[in-house]
Amino acid sequence: MSLPSSPITDSVPPRGGVGLKAEHYRTIIETRPDIGFFEVHAENYMGAGGPPHRYLSAIRERYPLSLHGVGLSIGADRPLDRDHLLRLKQLIERYAPGLFSEHLAWSSHDSGFLNDLLPVPYTSGTLARVVEHIDQVQSFLRRQILLENPSTYLAFTESTYSEIDFIAEVARRTECGLLLDVNNVYVASTNQQWDPVAYIDAYPLALVQEIHLAGYTREADDKGRPLLIDTHNRPVDEIVWDLFAHAVRRIGPVPTLIEWDADVPAWPTLKHEAERAEAIMLVTQSEPKRHAAAC
């Protein structure tokens, strides 16, 4: 099996990709590494001009691009920021990303932008608000968005849905796609004492169009229980690689991103992580394919 590669098209191939960091702009432009795609945080390219746009334009000419928003605050109980939506639309028109994703989280409040992906209670009230927001985003941008599952550190006593039922219901009502962050699955499952394999098995996998992988930091809570933090500052953990292989067996190869946003390593280290994701996709026979072969 060979993985498709068509760098000029708008679609993001089912290969390994990496989050684009300013530290690597020059290396990428000068060495043109063979990498499936790049992903950028939309908000980092919302300046009017300057070098970030120059580099991204040059890189976009050669590679597929995925756009990942971190500031839309879809889970907030307040109207979406129209200016922010407009900026997203302009970025999408300019760079024609193959995928656009956002988070099941909130970050803006009257006090300002809190710059973190804060958790939502899984209630029918939150569900209605999130569905309304995703409908607005998709109709304004005129495209499907992918919603990412969160990494959470605590639970809300008022929640009446499981996380998976909540996400599945949002996707059913809005027809959005899903981004499965396998590191978030492991972080949240450890913190909430869920079974991460069961989480993946119960997830609406048919809707998953992209996977995220990242490193976490291990701490402990007040009672000495493991408390994993989604820090994106180190290699993907072995247990997360195993979960990834499990997900790939279920759904086959999908665009898979290595997120490494703090203590960013030298380019070869980052590229190696993407190559490992790609190698796992190459050797892992997916169930749909096994079934097809049996017919």
Added chain:
Amino acid sequence: MPQLAERQRDFAAAVLDAALPMPAGLVGPDGEPSLKRFAVYRNNVVAGLTEALKDAFPAVRRIVGAEFFQAMARAYVVIEPPRSPILLDYGAGFPDFIREFEPAAVLPYLADVARIERAWTESYHAPEASPIDPGALAAIAPEQLPMVRLQLHPSTRLVRSQFPALTIWQMNVGDGVPAPVDFADGGEDALVVRPLADVEVRSISGSSLEFIQALAGGASVLAAMKVALAADCRFELTADLTDLMQVGALVGYDLEQGNGAREPARPA
């Protein structure tokens, strides 16, 4: 059961103010409240915002040291969190905050170094524009030159300081090496501009600063020159125009006709 809006209001308030109690109903897997779990969000919010300031004010951080900077940034982010999700734009108020920050009062130049760094960031992300050809002004008839209105590059910023803030900034960014600075040498004014891909930071005279500031406000060359000469009679128009042109700070000009009509000039 709290409504979502109320829940988020209380959550946001307690995240920013560690003196507030953790909101009720936030629990670990045993259903019991867990302060340490809530503290992850408190820490993420403050650490994420202080990190953004750290990236935007590297010289300030180098001057005061990591620990002092962290404390100062922490104090700022909780009283002035960003208004927008575009963190590139965060920190506009940080120089003024530093000026009023009591523990930094022993470094009176620090706020001006911060203003240079802020100007650098604004310039870096400013809209694109093409500098005019160096020969363009030569094509204007000398008698018309005083009436010309010059358009500055949108990345142009000016920083005035009664301290040698520019020298101090240069010593504390990149490969800069800190060395003793004599405050008796007086203040320094700086021009910051990004004509193409790179931000240029230049020392300029006080009269040049007045001149460029007047041009930025829409004054004609003649009117701006009068302002500059009022500041310092040694102001030299030709030298200043040449400098502005060479650094790439000029992107266009209008000729003002005697009858008051303005005719957009064609680039030479």
